[in-house]
Amino acid sequence: MSIEFRQVVKRVDSDTHIYETDLRLEQGGFNVLLGTTLSGKTTLLRLMAGLEAPSSGEIWFEGKNVTGVPVQKRSVSMVYQQFINYPNFNVFSNIASPLKVARVSSAEIKKKVEKIAGLLKLDNLLGRYPSELSGGQQQRIAIARALVKDSKLVLLDEPLANLDYKLREELRDEMPKLFADTGSTVVYSTTEPMEALMLGGHTATLHQGRVSQYGVTSEGYRLPDNLTSARVFSDPPINTAEVRKQGGRFFLNQKVSWLAPRSLRGLQDNIYTMAIRPHHLLLNADKSGSIRIDAKVKIAELSGSESVIHVDVDGNDWVSECHGIHPFDSGDHTEIYMQVDRCLYFDQQQQLIRG
Amino acid sequence: MKFQKLLITTLYILFLLLPIYWLVSMSFKTTNEILGVFSLWPIEFTLDNYRKIFTDPTWYNGYINSLIYVVINTVISVSVALPAAYAFSRYRFLGDKHLFFWLLTNRMAPPAVFALPFFQLYSATGLFDTHIAVALAHCLFNIPLAVWILEGFMSGVPKELDETAYLDGYSFWRFFIRIFIPTIAAGIGVAMFFCFMYSWVELLLAKTLTSVEAKPIAATMTRTASTAGYELGLLAAAGTLTIIPGAFVIYFVRNYIAKGFALGRV
Numbered sequence: 224m225s226i227e228f229r230q231v232v233k234r235v236d237s238d239t240h241i242y243e244t245d246l247r248l249e250q251g252g253f254n255v256l257l258g259t260t261l262s263g264k265t266t267l268l269r270l271m272a273g274l275e276a277p278s279s280g281e282i283w284f285e286g287k288n289v290t291g292v293p294v295q296k297r298s299v300s301m302v303y304q305q306f307i308n309y310p311n312f313n314v315f316s317n318i319a320s321p322l323k324v325a326r327v328s329s330a331e332i333k334k335k336v337e338k339i340a341g342l343l344k345l346d347n348l349l350g351r352y353p354s355e356l357s358g359g360q361q362q363r364i365a366i367a368r369a370l371v372k373d374s375k376l377v378l379l380d381e382p383l384a385n386l387d388y389k390l391r392e393e394l395r396d397e398m399p400k401l402f403a404d405t406g407s408t409v410v411y412s413t414t415e416p417m418e419a420l421m422l423g424g425h426t427a428t429l430h431q432g433r434v435s436q437y438g439v440t441s442e443g444y445r446l447p448d449n450l451t452s453a454r455v456f457s458d459p460p461i462n463t464a465e466v467r468k469q470g471g472r473f474f475l476n477q478k479v480s481w482l483a484p485r486s487l488r489g490l491q492d493n494i495y496t497m498a499i500r501p502h503h504l505l506l507n508a509d510k511s512g513s514i515r516i517d518a519k520v521k522i523a524e525l526s527g528s529e530s531v532i533h534v535d536v537d538g539n540d541w542v543s544e545c546h547g548i549h550p551f552d553s554g555d556h557t558e559i560y561m562q563v564d565r566c567l568y569f570d571q572q573q574q575l576i577r578g
Numbered sequence: 579m580k581f582q583k584l585l586i587t588t589l590y591i592l593f594l595l596l597p598i599y600w601l602v603s604m605s606f607k608t609t610n611e612i613l614g615v616f617s618l619w620p621i622e623f624t625l626d627n628y629r630k631i632f633t634d635p636t637w638y639n640g641y642i643n644s645l646i647y648v649v650i651n652t653v654i655s656v657s658v659a660l661p662a663a664y665a666f667s668r669y670r671f672l673g674d675k676h677l678f679f680w681l682l683t684n685r686m687a688p689p690a691v692f693a694l695p696f697f698q699l700y701s702a703t704g705l706f707d708t709h710i711a712v713a714l715a716h717c718l719f720n721i722p723l724a725v726w727i728l729e730g731f732m733s734g735v736p737k738e739l740d741e742t743a744y745l746d747g748y749s750f751w752r753f754f755i756r757i758f759i760p761t762i763a764a765g766i767g768v769a770m771f772f773c774f775m776y777s778w779v780e781l782l783l784a785k786t787l788t789s790v791e792a793k794p795i796a797a798t799m800t801r802t803a804s805t806a807g808y809e810l811g812l813l814a815a816a817g818t819l820t821i822i823p824g825a826f827v828i829y830f831v832r833n834y835i836a837k838g839f840a841l842g843r844v
Contacts, residue, residue: 274745293744294744301741301742303742307738307739311761311763321747325747368742368746372746
């Protein structure tokens with residue numbers, strides 16, 4: 224099902240939760256809404272579900288205006304971050320509930336529920352009650368209920384956020400497969416860029432109630448349209464600095480400069496914003512023309528095989544993410560190597576300069 | 579240490595139970611024994627007091643009347659409070675917080691304040707001395723209480739449960755009856771218990787608003803002297819029987835009440 228936001232605005236009292244948004248989500252695929260908390264992801268989902276009405280603008284499903292259509296008539300299912308199940312129904316009745324309401328015959332219900340329960344590894348638990356099950360199993364019930372309904376639009380609002388690491392990985396792997404065959408359009412919201420990349424499909428980046436970009440996930444990551452999208456789509460945060468272009472070179476400061484890529488040679492001399500992802504800042508020089516920058520270490524965080532080193536470069540707070548354990552004390556001076564061919568450049572309107 | 583703890587607990591329980599024991603023991607004595615001798619247990623054990631209560635309509639009707647208006651009141655209070663509590667827990671509307679607090683203030687006024695207006699009102703409308711009169715009067719206290727308790731339980735249920743049901747295709751009423759009410763069954767139990775209890779023990783309004791037809795047991799029981807003189811044994815037996823329904827109800831809702839206390843609403 225195609226979903227379209229047409230000049231949708233959502234205000235609550237005097238706060239604007241969603242600024243005027245025009246967005247057309249890809250049909251029958253995985254769509255990810257990526258943004259920090261309070262960026263408006265949940266509000267967009269609730270607008271699609273019909274749980275909230277837009278303050279102005281329209282929402283269209285398959286070329287039909289559904290702005291005023293009640294929740295019950297939208298063919299939408301939703302999975303929340305909290306594990307929401309009917310506590311007084313057992314697992315079977317929980318999964319069966321949308322079918323029962325739709326007056327499907329009980330033989331058909333039994334067939335469908337058993338099939339879905341099998342897919343979600345709930346087949347041994349059908350007689351149990353949600354409160355007797357683990358968080359992961361509870362969320363599986365909720366997902367099963369969303370699947371069994373066979374609705375045209377499935378909304379998943381940070382469905383894995385409350386699960387522990389292991390279960391999250393397991394379900395994240397299963398999720399795209401589960402929904403792939405249904406033909407439903409899936410909208411999945413998350414705060415984690417890595418999750419968006421793993422899920423694939425299309426991604427809309429959101430920031431403070433505005434959609435800053437929408438497109439194929441991997442492309443959006445590789446070439447963010449603007450600085451906001453670049454920031455939203457990076458964890459740890461993307462490093463930025465003002466650079467001066469002069470005579471075919473970019474200058475970070477007096478000492479550090481590098482040759483502009485061929486495609487940007489003709490760019491007007493001016494001040495630009497440069498952005499580089501943390502994993503393109505290395506501690507050792509590599510072959511592919513990285514340049515050396517002096518930096519002062521602020522904090523070094525070690526996470527297993529990775530080190531995240533917060534450094535100060537000319538008054539900019541930067542983060543380098545690199546392999547291996549690199550213990551630093553705060554205040555240490557070090558040199559970092561920037562892979563300049565990975566730099567993104569933004570103009571003064573914060574739009575990406577494409578070569 | 580252990581001994582000390584045990585001792586304190588035992589003394590505390592003895593202290594609490596003493597008046598009840600005294601009442602029960604009196605109910606098995608004759609009035610003469612009660613007035614004449616100081617005895618820790620009945621010397622002349624008798625069931626006459628109970629026999630009288632179960633055979634004399636002026637006595638057993640008191641229980642029936644009380645039960646009738648208490649049940650009517652509990653049903654009205656809880657069924658009115660359910661939608662009200664739902665509104666308070668789920669919607670925001672103009673003055674909702676003030677209204678919610680105002681409901682509670684109804685419980686702060688002593689019943690005596692309302693006795694006169696109710697008496698006048700019910701006399702004028704011909705409701706005086708009917709069960710429904712007492713049941714309605716008690717709603718004044720019990721509906722706010724039930725709303726307050728139920729709102730606590732309902733707010734403990736995430737709003738997303740309602741939304742999930744709507745997304746599954748449930749209409750509001752179907753959801754409310756099939757899913758929501760079973761989910762907060764414990765809260766309904768607690769609310770019913772408190773309505774039952776307040777209505778059962780309330781004396782002033784029940785006494786003022788009735789004369790013969792709907793006279794509650796508490797009114798019958800608290801007259802100390804009758805035409806036959808003092809009947810303390812009889813009164814004690816009536817008192818003992820009055821405790822039983824409360825004890826019975828509390829036994830069934832004991833687990834839920836703890837939950838209600840935990841929610842800070844009871």
